[in-house]
Amino acid sequence: MYEVIAFYLFSFLTITLFSIVVFSKNALYSMTALAGGMIFISGFFFLLDADFLGVVQIIVYSGAVMAVYAFGMIFIDTTKDVKETIKAKRMIYTFATAIAVLLVVIVSSPIISKNIITSTSIIDGVSNSKMVGYILFTKYLVPFELTAVMLLVAMVAGIVLVSKKMDISLSMKSDYEAKSEFEEGVAK
Amino acid sequence: MITLTHYLVISSILFAIGLVGIVRRKNLLMLFFSTEILLNAVNIGFAAISREFHDMTGQMFAFFIIAVAASEVAVGLGLLVLWYKRKSTIDLDSMQSMRG
Secondary structure: OHHHHHHHHHHHHHHHHHHHHHHOOOHHHHHHHHHHHHHHHHHHHHHOOOHHHHHHHHHHHHHHHHHHHHHHOOOOOOOOOOOOOOOOHHHHHHHHHHHHHHHHHHHHHHHHOOOOOOOOEOOOOOOHHHHHHHHHOOOOHHHHHHHHHHHHHHHHHHHHHHOOOOOOOOOOOOHHHHHHHHHHHHHO | OOOHHHHHHHHHHHHHHHHHHHHHOOEHHHHHHHHHHHHHHHHHHHHHHHHHOOEOHHHHHHHHHHHHHHHHHHHHHHHHHHHHHHHOOOEHHHHOOOOO
16 A cells, blocks of 8 residues: 555656656756656665665765766856757657657567566565675676776766866856957967 | 556656657757656666566666766766857757768
8 A cells, every 4th residue: 555655656756857857948947856856766766675776876866966967067057048949849749758668668578478587586585785785796796897997987087078177267257258268268 | 556567657657758858958968867867767667677577687787777877977067068168058059060
């Protein structure tokens, strides 16, 4: 009973918040709604007995990714509304929905037809985080290490890309002023 | 009673929302937000299937997807900030330098 209530509550909240993300004109509202939606997504993971995944979701998405977005938005003027010219609205919605349904059917058809074998089954009585540790450090050790290298490369790339011309502030000045000053800095 | 189908339906609804965002928005920042929505929708599906089959592989894939999303944000935002400093706009139409 509780699962039913929680499931429908979380579904309603995530769909509402993610719709705000997609349809909002203001980038700041979208970011806030996205952070909220990420937290409610972790509710699904707790319902699905994936406790460790839920905790990681909160820490990584709501903590790290949203913080990175917030810092990235320092550089961009977010008080202005986003100006966009959108054509062919109905076609976009039709195609997006059709593609999403198609992808879900393609991916879930072997699962629905039960044509699947479990290789790393969950042992009863072992907590989820222990189970994650057992599997991650035995079967998935090499992908885990490669992920670590990938995150390091991404960190270096982020620092190198953003840290150039850090001494010139762009957000506190008008666009024209900042642009001319930036071009002077480049010319030097 | 909530079954696997319920979770797959919510996953596909969220995926559709993200896909609409990717196709509809003309702003690079909104494109990144929509990508996050897509990855999260897929993660819900993985976790649901993982419970249905009593198998940890789905959850492991969800972890790696989260790691990929985190590094994607770092590199993507770096490029976005760099582009904004050059052109002071992040509109996608400003990136058609090849006139294809």
